[in-house]
Amino acid sequence: MSFDELMRRLLFLPEAATEFARSVDRLHFFVILVTMAGSAIVAFAALVFLLRYGRKGRPLSTPRVRASVWFEGLVIGGLLSLFLLWWVIGFRQYIAYATPPAGDALEVYVTAKQWMWKFASPSGRASIGVLVVPEGRVVRLIMTSRDVIHSFYVPAFRLKRDVLPGRFTVTWFDARDAGVYDVHCAEFCGTEHSRMSASVVVLPPDLYERWLDGEEPEPVARAGARLRLGGGQVGDVEQVDMAEHGQRLAAAHGCFACHTIDGQPHIGPTWQGLFGKRVALESGDVVRADEAYLTRSMMDPQSDIVAGFQPVMPTYLGTLENTEAAAIVQFIKSLHPGQRSPEVRLPEARVVAQDGGLPAAHRDGAGRDAGSGDRAGAR
Amino acid sequence: MTHPAGPSYLEERSVRSWLFTRDHKRIGVLFLIATALMMALGGIFALLLRLELLTPRPMFMSADSYNRLFTLHGVTMVWLFLIPSIPTAFGNFLLPIMIGARELAFPRWNLASFYLYCLGALVTLFSMFLGGTDTGWTFYVPYSSKTPTAIVPVLVGVFILGWSTIITGINFITTVHTLRTRGMTWMRMPLFVWAIYGTSVIQVLATPVLGMTLALVAVDHWLDWGLFDPGRGGDPVIFQHLFWFYSHPAVYIMILPAMGVVSELVTTFSHKNPLSYLAIAVSTFGIAFVGFLTWGHHMFTAGMSTFDAGAFGVLSMLVAIFSAIKVSTWVGTMYRGSISFKAPLAYVFAFLFLFVFGGMTGVAVATMSLDVHWHDTYFVVAHFHFIMVGGSLTAYLGALHYWFPKITGRMYPERWALAAALLVFGGFVLTFVPQFLLGNLGMPRRYHSYPESMQALHTISTGGSWALFGGLSITLSYLLWAARRGRLAGDNPWYSASYEWYVPSPPPKHNWPATPCFELDPYDYTTYAPDPRGKSDVGGAPDAPGGAPPAGDAQGAAHG
Numbered sequence: 056m057s058f059d060e061l062m063r064r065l066l067f068l069p070e071a072a073t074e075f076a077r078s079v080d081r082l083h084f085f086v087i088l089v090t091m092a093g094s095a096i097v098a099f100a101a102l103v104f105l106l107r108y109g110r111k112g113r114p115l116s117t118p119r120v121r122a123s124v125w126f127e128g129l130v131i132g133g134l135l136s137l138f139l140l141w142w143v144i145g146f147r148q149y150i151a152y153a154t155p156p157a158g159d160a161l162e163v164y165v166t167a168k169q170w171m172w173k174f175a176s177p178s179g180r181a182s183i184g185v186l187v188v189p190e191g192r193v194v195r196l197i198m199t200s201r202d203v204i205h206s207f208y209v210p211a212f213r214l215k216r217d218v219l220p221g222r223f224t225v226t227w228f229d230a231r232d233a234g235v236y237d238v239h240c241a242e243f244c245g246t247e248h249s250r251m252s253a254s255v256v257v258l259p260p261d262l263y264e265r266w267l268d269g270e271e272p273e274p275v276a277r278a279g280a281r282l283r284l285g286g287g288q289v290g291d292v293e294q295v296d297m298a299e300h301g302q303r304l305a306a307a308h309g310c311f312a313c314h315t316i317d318g319q320p321h322i323g324p325t326w327q328g329l330f331g332k333r334v335a336l337e338s339g340d341v342v343r344a345d346e347a348y349l350t351r352s353m354m355d356p357q358s359d360i361v362a363g364f365q366p367v368m369p370t371y372l373g374t375l376e377n378t379e380a381a382a383i384v385q386f387i388k389s390l391h392p393g394q395r396s397p398e399v400r401l402p403e404a405r406v407v408a409q410d411g412g413l414p415a416a417h418r419d420g421a422g423r424d425a426g427s428g429d430r431a432g433a434r
Numbered sequence: 435m436t437h438p439a440g441p442s443y444l445e446e447r448s449v450r451s452w453l454f455t456r457d458h459k460r461i462g463v464l465f466l467i468a469t470a471l472m473m474a475l476g477g478i479f480a481l482l483l484r485l486e487l488l489t490p491r492p493m494f495m496s497a498d499s500y501n502r503l504f505t506l507h508g509v510t511m512v513w514l515f516l517i518p519s520i521p522t523a524f525g526n527f528l529l530p531i532m533i534g535a536r537e538l539a540f541p542r543w544n545l546a547s548f549y550l551y552c553l554g555a556l557v558t559l560f561s562m563f564l565g566g567t568d569t570g571w572t573f574y575v576p577y578s579s580k581t582p583t584a585i586v587p588v589l590v591g592v593f594i595l596g597w598s599t600i601i602t603g604i605n606f607i608t609t610v611h612t613l614r615t616r617g618m619t620w621m622r623m624p625l626f627v628w629a630i631y632g633t634s635v636i637q638v639l640a641t642p643v644l645g646m647t648l649a650l651v652a653v654d655h656w657l658d659w660g661l662f663d664p665g666r667g668g669d670p671v672i673f674q675h676l677f678w679f680y681s682h683p684a685v686y687i688m689i690l691p692a693m694g695v696v697s698e699l700v701t702t703f704s705h706k707n708p709l710s711y712l713a714i715a716v717s718t719f720g721i722a723f724v725g726f727l728t729w730g731h732h733m734f735t736a737g738m739s740t741f742d743a744g745a746f747g748v749l750s751m752l753v754a755i756f757s758a759i760k761v762s763t764w765v766g767t768m769y770r771g772s773i774s775f776k777a778p779l780a781y782v783f784a785f786l787f788l789f790v791f792g793g794m795t796g797v798a799v800a801t802m803s804l805d806v807h808w809h810d811t812y813f814v815v816a817h818f819h820f821i822m823v824g825g826s827l828t829a830y831l832g833a834l835h836y837w838f839p840k841i842t843g844r845m846y847p848e849r850w851a852l853a854a855a856l857l858v859f860g861g862f863v864l865t866f867v868p869q870f871l872l873g874n875l876g877m878p879r880r881y882h883s884y885p886e887s888m889q890a891l892h893t894i895s896t897g898g899s900w901a902l903f904g905g906l907s908i909t910l911s912y913l914l915w916a917a918r919r920g921r922l923a924g925d926n927p928w929y930s931a932s933y934e935w936y937v938p939s940p941p942p943k944h945n946w947p948a949t950p951c952f953e954l955d956p957y958d959y960t961t962y963a964p965d966p967r968g969k970s971d972v973g974g975a976p977d978a979p980g981g982a983p984p985a986g987d988a989q990g991a992a993h994g
Contacts, residue, residue: 066871066874067871067872067874067875067891068874068875069875069876078803079803079804079806079807082801082803082804083798083804083807086797086798086801086804087795087798089794090791090794090795090797090798091791093790093791093794094787094788094790094791094794097761097765097786097787097790098783098786098787098790100765101765101768101783101786102783104704104765104768104769104771104773105768105773105775105783108704108768108769108770108771108772108773109773109774109775110772110773110774113929114705114772114773114774114929114959115705115772116705116772116959116960116961117704117705117706117707117770117771117772117959117960118770118960119707119958119960120706120707120709120766120769120770121707121709121710122709122710122713122763122766126762126766127710127713127759127762130758130759130762131755131758131759134754134755134758135751135752135755138751138754138755138797139748139751141751141797141798141801142747142748142751142801142802144801144803145747145801145802145803145804146744146747146748146802146803147803148802148803149734149740149743149744149747149802149803149806150740151803152803152806153740153743154740202576202580203576203577203580204574204576204577204670206735206810208810208876208878210807210875210876211876213806213807214806214807215735215806215807215809215810216735217735217736217737219664219670219671219736219737220576220664220665220670221663221664221665221669221670222664222671222737224737237876237885239876239878240878241735241809241810241811241878241879242574242810243501243569243570243574243577243879243880244577245501245568245577245581246497246498246501246568247497248497248501248880248881248882249497249878249880249881249882249883249884250497250883
């Protein structure tokens with residue numbers, strides 16, 4: 056076993072899956088060994104002095120001892136040069152981390168929201184909870200959040216980058232070996248923070264091609280299953296996607312021409328906070344806006360006219376499948392009162408240049424795609 | 435307990451005499467009791483958190499309860515215990531005596547500070563009855579602007595606590611500048627006074643920034659102004675800059691007083707002058723100053739320019755140097771000393787080991803590329819608990835034992851204290867060393883559930899937390915017993931040369947019968963021959979022969 060491998064196991068580090076991770080580990084071993092030695096030396100020196108100068112009875116008078124200049128100089132100079140050496144090595148590695156290598160990279164748009172990760176690539180498929188990449192290729196992640204701050208963390212890559220609403224941050228990795236690596240959210244984001252996980256599945260080129268063609272190679276299927284077992288909110292593509300799917304359907308069927316999702320009444324009532332509310336009708340009745348009421352309103356809009364609105368909505372009976380109506384209901388359910396819809400309010404994409412930036416050609420793409428990242432990858 | 439120097443400050447017994455006191459010693463004791471209660475509360479929260487983490491799956495708490503509890507633990511420990519504890523309890527009690535004053539500069543403000551502390555604590559803890567809040571003690575936006583939990587009382591409570599901190603800080607600064615007695619030159623001030631003075635400067639400069647920042651978050655949450663909402667032109671990262679501009683110096687608010695305590699303990703129990711008085715005093719201000727310029731190292735993964743990150747990285751290295759100067763000076767102080775191994779010194783030993791390890795892992799997380807992996811993981815949790823518990827709490831316990839006879843006039847039981855110190859140290863190591871390894875393994879902080887592969891380390895950590903709790907419970911028990919039943923300590927049980935031991939233990943109401951004049955420095959052990967009776971009996975009485983603890987030449991020290 057090599058020294059690096061021994062240290063890695065002693066320190067409980069996961070196997071390093073990128074070259075960046077390996078170089079960070081070497082600095083880690085250097086720093087942590089010096090740390091252990093430092094505290095041991097201090098404790099040992101204190102114990103030696105105790106044994107040598109300890110006294111059971113009453114203490115005696117002692118000579119006045121002053122630190123000599125060379126002692127102070129040695130402590131300050133020695134430690135300062137050690138710390139500066141670490142800083143120099145660490146800074147160089149940090150620059151590598153902050154600057155994605157130029158050239159041909161696979162670009163993946165990452166959207167984080169409470170509590171799931173969505174991945175979409177212009178040249179590949181979109182997925183939830185499972186980021187599939189080919190081995191040996193530089194992968195550049197362009198990340199944004201729909202709600203609060205999250206942090207994309209892959210321990211095996213020694214990689215972490217905060218994912219912020221209203222900003223696009225960029226990070227990158229290049230995994231040498233095929234494998235499945237855990238992704239955690241590292242920035243506290245609410246109730247299910249500890250279950251906001253995902254996987255990076257690194258596939259050999261041939262398997263990756265098959266995945267692009269719509270197959271579900273074994274490692275990908277396993278990663279999805281594992282996430283479901285682990286209780287993650289991810290991997291359950293159908294279920295989680297329901298509201299997203301509903302939103303797309305609503306857009307396709309022109310629902311937003313009359314219904315807003317930001318709380319403002321328009322030609323029809325707003326959808327925000329609608330679900331579960333008690334709604335006053337023209338007829339004087341009050342009904343609760345549950346699944347049944349919402350579905351009925353789509354299929355037979357004239358039956359329950361909401362007080363203060365005109366009966367202008369056409370029926371969608373025969374236009375919408377049952378499952379589609381359910382998806383739209385699911386979407387309406389997801390629009391909690393007081394929630395601001397990020398789709399509507401997010402400012403223009405602002406790429407932070409210090410992150411290594413994006414080629415100009417992608418800038419527009421980032422702005423357009425990040426909001427509905429899962430569509431970006433459709434081939 | 436009648437003493438030639440007059441009745442002690444404990445003599446008057448009515449409740450009223452305590453609640454309306456303007457005596458800095460009594461206010462110090464009130465703070466000591468209040469902050470110790472808060473530590474017990476925060477400790478119980480921690481114990482419950484560790485118990486929940488015994489298994490990877492939820493055990494007896496929902497994710498929401500867990501999130502609220504770790505927030506409460508952090509807020510209680512930071513603002514209700516660590517920041518106020520040493521300055522308000524021991525600083526209050528000792529600072530005027532140590533500089534030969536009879537009171538603080540503003541005795542009424544001092545009492546007001548105590549009641550503001552109580553009010554702030556009550557408002558903060560009141561949020562518990564509204565369900566508590568779940569943002570963590572860092573209150574990061576935009577989550578904190580949106581959280582459905584009761585965050586506003588916590589923010590208001592911490593805001594009020596900030597006032598208490600600022601008032602106490604101004605009081606200490608003014609006292610040090612204006613009330614030093616004759617002979618008390620700046621370079622003769624006990625090192626504990628330097629530490630409290632440096633801490634007060636940080637408190638006065640940094641706390642207003644926290645107050646403003648938290649007020650903005652409260653307004654944002656309450657009125658939905660969207661101050662930090664990118665959808666409305668706000669920026670969540672600016673909050674992090676503002677928050678850490680306070681909270682990084684706040685780390686030094688928590689550790690500098692502990693360093694002051696260690697300087698006193700190591701000299702008294704080594705019976706020797708510090709290896710370099712100047713190095714310790716000056717490095718205090720090195721830390722206080724550079725500590726204001728390192729906040730960005732909390733944000734290496736959050737999004738700042740690479741250049742900024744590099745600048746914050748190198749400045750963080752500098753701040754570690756000042757701590758290293760202190761550590762080497764403390765260890766060097768023992769060289770050619772006459773060392774008595776008592777419980778307070780046992781805590782100093784624990785402090786040295788844990789603080790060096792915690793401090794150097796701090797350098798490690800400030801090493802920028804390493805931080806990318808460790809940021810927001812248990813490695814960072816372990817690192818700051820090494821500083822806050824292994825450093826500050828250990829020094830607090832050392833201070834508690836060292837000054838216990840000064841405050842109560844009685845001794846604690848030495849054997850029990852050594853046993854408890856051993857248990858505290860062992861429990862601490864068991865609790866937090868596995869957390870470093872968990873961080874390496876990739877365990878993010880603030881996780882209610884975790885992968886099964888991490889359970890072994892979590893189990894050890896939880897076991898350690900019980901040992902730590904056991905040690906602290908034993909300590910509390912025997913100290914409560916000793917405060918009433920312990921044997922009388924005498925005026926100077928440690929044969930210390932420092933000024934607070936010139937006055938009787940417990941001190942008389944007005945500390946000094948007449949304005950004292952110090953002629954010796956507080957660490958002069960060159961001519962010191964201990965009193966064969968084990969105590970010096972006259973202490974502060976002016977012109978009393980053999981009065982001051984360092985007999986012989988030091989007699990004149992307390993001359994009025």
